[in-house]
Amino acid sequence: EEARVHVVWGRAMALEWAVNRVGSILFFSHIDDVGRWSLTCDSIWATHLGEAVIDDPDLWVDMVKNVCMAKVLSLAEHVASAAHVDHLRVDIFVEDVCESLYV
Secondary structure, three states, rough: OEEEEEEEOOOEEEEEEOOOOOEEEEEEEEEOOOOOOOEEEEEEEEEEOEOOOOOOOOHHHHHHHHHHHHHHHHHHHHHHHOOOEEEEEEEEEOOOOOOOOOO
């Protein structure tokens, strides 16, 4: 799997999580009514010849949010800050259940 994180001024603004080149899910920056930042998920698509690629998409999305997202966003923001640029897309390859991350 691959996570593509768009970092603007040191903050992750969008994350596309690609699943084995057959689908992806997009998380994007959202500010609620009281000014709290979060990444929210709009939709998921992952099919191959009409068949579902992920057995339980909701469980997979929860795993990304609860297990992987903080690690991936932290790494991407660190890389982008070190680059001293205003915008950078950081591609991170994810192995297993976020046990190994490669930029």
